[in-house]
Amino acid sequence: MDIIIWEWAEFMLRWLHVIAGMAWIGSSFYFMHLDANLRPTKDLPADKGGEAWEVHGGGFYCSRKYLTAPEVMPDHLTWHKWQSYTTWLSGFCLLMVAYYASAELFLIDPEVADITVQSAWMIGIGGLALGWIIYNILCKSPLGHNETALAVVGFAFVIAVTFAFQQFFSGRGALLHAGAFMATIMSGNVFFIIIPNQRKVVASLIAGEKPDPKYGKEAKQRSTHNNYLTLPVVFLMLSNHYPLSFSTPYAYLVVACVLVSGALIRHWFNIHHAGKGNPVWMWVVAVLAIFVAIAISTSTTPVGQEMMGQRQQEEKTHDVAALSEEASDIVMSRCSMCHMDEPAWDGIVLAPKGVKLDNEDRIKRMAEAIYKQAAITTAMPPNNLTEITPEERDVLKRWYQNL
Numbered sequence: 473m474d475i476i477i478w479e480w481a482e483f484m485l486r487w488l489h490v491i492a493g494m495a496w497i498g499s500s501f502y503f504m505h506l507d508a509n510l511r512p513t514k515d516l517p518a519d520k521g522g523e524a525w526e527v528h529g530g531g532f533y534c535s536r537k538y539l540t541a542p543e544v545m546p547d548h549l550t551w552h553k554w555q556s557y558t559t560w561l562s563g564f565c566l567l568m569v570a571y572y573a574s575a576e577l578f579l580i581d582p583e584v585a586d587i588t589v590q591s592a593w594m595i596g597i598g599g600l601a602l603g604w605i606i607y608n609i610l611c612k613s614p615l616g617h618n619e620t621a622l623a624v625v626g627f628a629f630v631i632a633v634t635f636a637f638q639q640f641f642s643g644r645g646a647l648l649h650a651g652a653f654m655a656t657i658m659s660g661n662v663f664f665i666i667i668p669n670q671r672k673v674v675a676s677l678i679a680g681e682k683p684d685p686k687y688g689k690e691a692k693q694r695s696t697h698n699n700y701l702t703l704p705v706v707f708l709m710l711s712n713h714y715p716l717s718f719s720t721p722y723a724y725l726v727v728a729c730v731l732v733s734g735a736l737i738r739h740w741f742n743i744h745h746a747g748k749g750n751p752v753w754m755w756v757v758a759v760l761a762i763f764v765a766i767a768i769s770t771s772t773t774p775v776g777q778e779m780m781g782q783r784q785q786e787e788k789t790h791d792v793a794a795l796s797e798e799a800s801d802i803v804m805s806r807c808s809m810c811h812m813d814e815p816a817w818d819g820i821v822l823a824p825k826g827v828k829l830d831n832e833d834r835i836k837r838m839a840e841a842i843y844k845q846a847a848i849t850t851a852m853p854p855n856n857l858t859e860i861t862p863e864e865r866d867v868l869k870r871w872y873q874n875l
C-alpha cells in the first residue's frame with residue numbers, strides 16, 4: 473500500500489514539477505524575447521524603455537517597458553515569482569521522493585563512495601545550499617562588475633561542483649545534483665535578489681522617490697544568468713534517462729560541453745530576436761560541443777573504445793545458441809528479481825518502467841534496452857546491487873551484437 477502511495481506521489485510531484493517548470497521557463501523566454509523586441513516610441517525613447525506589438529490568439533497586444541518610473545503606479549501589478557518557487561519546491565520534494573528515499577538504488581554507488589544514506593542526504597542538500605552561497609558571494613564581489621570574468625569563473629565553478637558531486641554519488645545522482653544546483657541558483661536569484669529588488673523599486677516609486685538604479689541592474693544581471701542556465705538545467709534533469717550521459721567518470725566534462733552548447737543556443741536566440749543578426753557560428757560550436765560530449769561519454773565505455781580503435785574487437789567466434797543461453801541465465805540471475813510481474817526485490821512492487829525480464833522471450837524482446845543499460849553502460853542493475861561482473865556484461869554485449 474505504502475509503495476503505491478509513494479509511486480503516485482512521485483508521479484504527481486513530477487507532473488507538477490514539469491508543469492511549473494514549463495510555466496517558469498516559458499515566461500523567462502517570453503520576457504527575454506519581449507525585451508529584445510522593444511522599439512522606441514515617441515513618448516518612450518530607447519533609454520527610457522520601449523514598446524512591442526504582438527499578435528496572438530486572435531488579438532493584438534501592445535506591451536510597454538518603463539525603465540524608469542511610469543507616470544502613475546498602476547492599481548494592478550502582476551508579479552512573476554510563483555512559477556519559480558513552485559518549480560523549486562516541487563523539484564526538491566521530487567528529489568526527496570525519487571532519490572533520497574531510495575538512496576541505495578540511485579544515489580549511493582559503493583564503487584564510487586561507500587557512504588551512508590544520512591551522509592548522502594547531507595552532502596546533497598548541503599552541496600545545494602553551499603553552492604548558492606558561494607555563487608551569491610561571487611556575484612556580489614568585485615568580480616560581479618565584470619560580466620565576462622564572472623561567466624568564466626561561474627562556468628569553472630559549476631564544473632567543479634559537478635566533479636565534487638561525482639566523488640560521492642552515482643553518475644546519475646551526480647548529474648541530477650549538478651542540475652539541481654544550477655536550478656537552486658536560478659530560484660535563489662528570484663527569491664533572494666530579483667523579487668526583493670523589485671519590491672524596493674516599487675516601494676520607492678510609491679513613495680514618490682527616484683529608485684536607486686543599482687537594484688534594477690542587479691535584478692537584470694541575475695535574470696540573465698537564469699536565462700542562460702535554463703537549457704543546461706533541462707538537459708541535466710533529463711540525463712538520468714540516458715545512461716551514456718552519466719556513465720563516464722568524466723561526466724563533469726560532459727556538463728561543461730552542455731553548458732557551452734545550451735548557453736550558446738540561448739545566446740543565438742537572444743541576438744536573433746533583437747534583430748542583431750544571425751551568428752551561425754554559435755550553432756556550429758553548440759553542435760560541436762555536443763559531439764565532444766558524445767566522444768567523452770563513449771571514451772570510457774567498451775563500445776566507444778572499440779569505435780575509437782582503442783580496443784580490438786574480440787575475434788572470438790561464438791556459438792550463438794550457447795551465447796543466447798548464457799545471456800538469458802545472466803539476466804535471470806542479475807535482473808529478473810526486480811524486472812518481473814511480481815518483483816521479489818524488497819520495495820519494488822511493479823516491474824520498473826514496465827520492463828520485464830523473467831523469461832527468454834521477454835529478454836529477447838528487450839535485447840536493445842539490456843544492451844544499453846547493462847552492457848555498454850553500467851546503469852543497470854542500479855548501483856550494481858546484484859553484483860553483475862564485467863565478464864557477464866561482456867557476454868550480454870556479444871549476445872546483442874550477434875543477434
Ligand code: HEC
Pocket residue numbers: 577712713803806807808809810811817820824825827841842845846852853854857858860
Ligand atoms: C534492484 C532492482 C533492479 C535490478 C536488479 C535491475 N533493475 Fe533495471 N530497473 C530498476 C529500476 C528501479 C528501474 C527504473 C529506473 C528509473 O526510474 O529510471 C529500472 C529500469 C530499467 C530499464 C528501463 C530504463 C529506462 O529508463 O527505460 C531497463 C531496460 C532495465 N532496468 C534493465 C535491467 C537489466 C538488464 C538488469 C540486469 C542486468 C536490471 N535492469 C537489473 C531496478 C532494477
